[in-house]
Amino acid sequence: MAAGEWETGRARGDPGDRVATAHGTRSPTACGTRGRPALVGWDPRRPAVTPMDRSTMRPVRNLSTIMIKLDEAVARRRTFAIISHPDAGKTTLTEKLLLYGGAIQLAGAVKARGERRRAHSDWMKVERERGISVTASVMTFELDGCTFNLLDTPGHEDFSEDTYRTLTAVDSAVMVLDAAKGIEGQTRKLFEVCRLRDMPITTFVNKLDREGLEPLALLDAVADDLQIEVTPVTWPIGMGQHFRGVYDLEADRAHLLERGAGRSVTSGTVLEGLDHPALDRALGHGQVAQLREEVELARALLPSFDRQAFLAGNLSPVYFGSALNNFGVEDLLRGLGQQAPSPRPQPTAQRPVQPTEPAVSGFVFKIQANMDPRHRDRVAFVRLASGRFARGMKLTHVRSGKRMSIQNPLLFLARDRARAEQAVAGDILGIPNYGNLRIGDALTEGEALHFTGIPSFAPELMKRVRTEDPLRAKHLGRALVQLAEEGAAHAFKLREGSTWIVGVAGALQFDVLADRLRTEYDLDVRFEGTSHHACRWVEGDDPRLLKRFADRLRDSLAEDHDGIPVLLVRSAWHLQKVREDWPELRFLATREQLA
Numbered sequence: 001m002a003a004g005e006w007e008t009g010r011a012r013g014d015p016g017d018r019v020a021t022a023h024g025t026r027s028p029t030a031c032g033t034r035g036r037p038a039l040v041g042w043d044p045r046r047p048a049v050t051p052m053d054r055s056t057m058r059p060v061r062n063l064s065t066i067m068i069k070l071d072e073a074v075a076r077r078r079t080f081a082i083i084s085h086p087d088a089g090k091t092t093l094t095e096k097l098l099l100y101g102g103a104i105q106l107a108g109a110v111k112a113r114g115e116r117r118r119a120h121s122d123w124m125k126v127e128r129e130r131g132i133s134v135t136a137s138v139m140t141f142e143l144d145g146c147t148f149n150l151l152d153t154p155g156h157e158d159f160s161e162d163t164y165r166t167l168t169a170v171d172s173a174v175m176v177l178d179a180a181k182g183i184e185g186q187t188r189k190l191f192e193v194c195r196l197r198d199m200p201i202t203t204f205v206n207k208l209d210r211e212g213l214e215p216l217a218l219l220d221a222v223a224d225d226l227q228i229e230v231t232p233v234t235w236p237i238g239m240g241q242h243f244r245g246v247y248d249l250e251a252d253r254a255h256l257l258e259r260g261a262g263r264s265v266t267s268g269t270v271l272e273g274l275d276h277p278a279l280d281r282a283l284g285h286g287q288v289a290q291l292r293e294e295v296e297l298a299r300a301l302l303p304s305f306d307r308q309a310f311l312a313g314n315l316s317p318v319y320f321g322s323a324l325n326n327f328g329v330e331d332l333l334r335g336l337g338q339q340a341p342s343p344r345p346q347p348t349a350q351r352p353v354q355p356t357e358p359a360v361s362g363f364v365f366k367i368q369a370n371m372d373p374r375h376r377d378r379v380a381f382v383r384l385a386s387g388r389f390a391r392g393m394k395l396t397h398v399r400s401g402k403r404m405s406i407q408n409p410l411l412f413l414a415r416d417r418a419r420a421e422q423a424v425a426g427d428i429l430g431i432p433n434y435g436n437l438r439i440g441d442a443l444t445e446g447e448a449l450h451f452t453g454i455p456s457f458a459p460e461l462m463k464r465v466r467t468e469d470p471l472r473a474k475h476l477g478r479a480l481v482q483l484a485e486e487g488a489a490h491a492f493k494l495r496e497g498s499t500w501i502v503g504v505a506g507a508l509q510f511d512v513l514a515d516r517l518r519t520e521y522d523l524d525v526r527f528e529g530t531s532h533h534a535c536r537w538v539e540g541d542d543p544r545l546l547k548r549f550a551d552r553l554r555d556s557l558a559e560d561h562d563g564i565p566v567l568l569v570r571s572a573w574h575l576q577k578v579r580e581d582w583p584e585l586r587f588l589a590t591r592e593q594l595a
C-alpha cells in the first residue's frame with residue numbers, strides 16, 4: 001500500500017459499515033498519487049477506532065471522505081493475467097515486471113526480504129525441471145502508487161482449465177506474442193475467452209532480440225486474425241542482432257538498449273524526438289532513416305489509442321520488447337498503471353457486486369496444496385470483489401453458512417509469502433485452510449452471494465489409477481481428492497468397488513500428476529487404460545429419479561470429489577442412448593463451480 005493510503009480498523013459496527021454504497025467518482029488515472037495527505041489511525045488493540053487524518057492528526061468526521069478513500073484505493077489496483085501460447089515468454093516477463101516493483105508494503109507489515117524476494121513464478125519442481133508453467137501463480141507488487149496483482153498463467157493447453165479459472169479473477173490481460181510467430185493457437189483460444197468477458201487486452205510483442213516478423217505486418221496479422229484494432233504505443237528499433245531499443249510514440253522519445261542490462265532496472269539511454277542528432281550517431285544513417293519512415297507509417301496507418309475502445313475490449317495497445325533482456329518491460333508496466341482498468345464489478349447469481357461497496361466479499365478461484373514444503377497446508381486464492389479487508393475479520397463462508405476468522409491471510413511475492421494486514425477489492429489473498437474452502441466458494445460479511453462464471457470442464461482423457469503398494473489405496477484416495485479440489489485433475493470414484501479414475505484435459509497432466517503424487521504424497525502410481533472415453537455430470541430435479549438412475553446404471557456411475565454423480569461413458573452411442581432413456585435428467589460437459 002502506498003504511503004498515501006489510509007488505514008482504518010473496519011471492525012463490524014465501525015461507522016464505515018453503515019454508509020450507503022457510494023460508487024462515487026473514480027479518478028481515471030489513479031497512479032502517481034504519492035504525497036497525498038493520508039488517513040491513518042488503526043490500532044489493532046482498540047476494537048472500534050476513528051480514522052485519523054495524518055496531515056492534521058485529527059479524527060476524520062466526514063464519512064463521505066472515507067468512502068472516497070476506498071474508491072481511491074480500489075482505483076489504484078491493477079489485477080491482470082499474462083496469457084499466451086507456450087514459450088512466448090510469460091514467466092520471463094513476469095519476473096522482469098517484478099524487478100520493477102519491490103515487495104509490497106502494506107501498512108508496513110510486509111518487509112522486503114532481500115534475495116528471497118526475488119521471484120520465480122515457476123515454483124513447482126516439475127515446472128523447474130521442464131521449463132514450463134503448469135499452474136498459475138500470483139504476485140503482488142507496487143509501482144508509482146499503483147498496486148499490481150499479476151497472475152502468470154500456464155500456456156500449455158493441457159493446463160488451460162487453470163488459466164480459464166485465473167481469468168475469472170482479473171480485470172485485464174497482457175497477451176504475449178513471440179515476434180517471430182505472431183498469433184499462435186493457444187493465444188487465439190485464450191483471447192476468445194477474454195473476448196467473451198469483454199476483457200481489455202494489452203499486447204506485448206516479445207523476443208525482439210531475435211529475427212521476427214516485420215512489425216507492421218505483424219500488427220496487421222494480429223488485427224486480422226483476432227478481429228481487434230491494434231495501436232502501437234512503442235515501436236521497435238531494429239530486431240535480432242540489430243535490435244537497438246524502442247521508440248515511444250506517445251512521449252516521442254527513443255529508449256536505447258544497453259546490452260547486459262537483463263537483471264537490472266534501467267531505461268537505457270533516452271533521446272527526445274525523432275530528429276535528435278544523437279539518434280543519428282547512435283543508430284547510423286540506415287537504421288535511423290528506417291525508423292523515421294516506419295514511425296511515420298505507423299502513425300498514419302494505425303488508429304490512435306482510445307481508452308474507451310480499449311476498456312470495451314475492442315482495441316489493444318501494443319508494446320514491443322525483449323523480456324529476457326529486460327527491455328520494453330518498464331514501458332509496458334507504466335502503460336498498465338495508466339491505462340489498465342481498476343477492479344470491475346463481479347457477477348453473482350444475485351446481483352453485480354461493485355468493488356467500492358463497503359462490505360467485504362470475495363471468491364475462491366484457485367486452490368493450491370503443498371506450495372511450500374515448510375507449510376504443508378492448502379492455500380485458497382481469493383479475489384476480493386468488494387470492500388476493504390483487514391486481518392482478523394470474520395467472514396461468512398456462504399456454502400456452509402459458517403463464520404471464519406481470517407487470521408493469517410497471505411500476500412504472494414512469488415514463492416515467498418507474507419502476512420497481509422489489509423487488502424481491498426481487486427487484491428488477491430491467500431487463505432491457508434485444511435480443505436474447507438473450495439473453488440467457487442464465496443466469503444462475505446453475511447450476504448448470501450454466489451459468484452458466477454468459474455468453469456469446470458469434463459475431461460477429455462481418462463485413466464484408471466493404482467498404487468504400486470495396495471496397502472496405500474486409502475492414502476491415494478485422499479491425495480486424489482486433494483488434487484481434484486485444486487483443479488489439477490478430475491478424480492472419480494466408481495460407485496462399485498474402490499476404483500479411482502482420473503480425468504484430464506491433456507496427456508501432460510498425467511505426467512505432472514504422477515510427479516506430484518510421488519514428490520508431495522510419497523505415492524508411486526500406475527495409470528491404466530479404461531473402457532470409458534468421456535464423462536458427464538448428472539443433474540436432475542427429482543431426487544427419486546436420480547436414485548433410480550443410480551441404481552440402474554451402477555456400473556457406469558461414479559462420484560466426483562464433490563460427491564456429484566458422474567456418468568462414465570463408453571462411446572458417443574452410449575451417451576446418446578442414456579440421454580434418450582432418461583430425458584428428465586441433464587448430462588453436463590461443463591459445470592459452473594457455483595458453491
Ligand SMILES: Nc1nc2c(ncn2[C@@H]2O[C@H](COP(=O)(O)OP(=O)(O)OP(=O)(O)O)[C@@H](O)[C@H]2O)c(=O)[nH]1
Pocket residue numbers: 084085086087088089090091092093131132133134153154155156206207208209210321322323324325
Ligand atoms: N531470445 C529471447 N528468449 C526469450 C525472451 N523471453 C523469454 N525467452 C525464452 O523463451 C523460453 C520460454 O520462456 P518462458 O518465460 O518460460 O515462457 P512461458 O510463456 O512462461 O512458457 P509456459 O509457461 O510454458 O507457457 C525461455 O527459454 C526463455 O528464456 C526474449 O525476450 N528473448
Ligand SMILES: [Mg+2]
Pocket residue numbers: 090091092122132133152153154155
Ligand atoms: Mg511460464
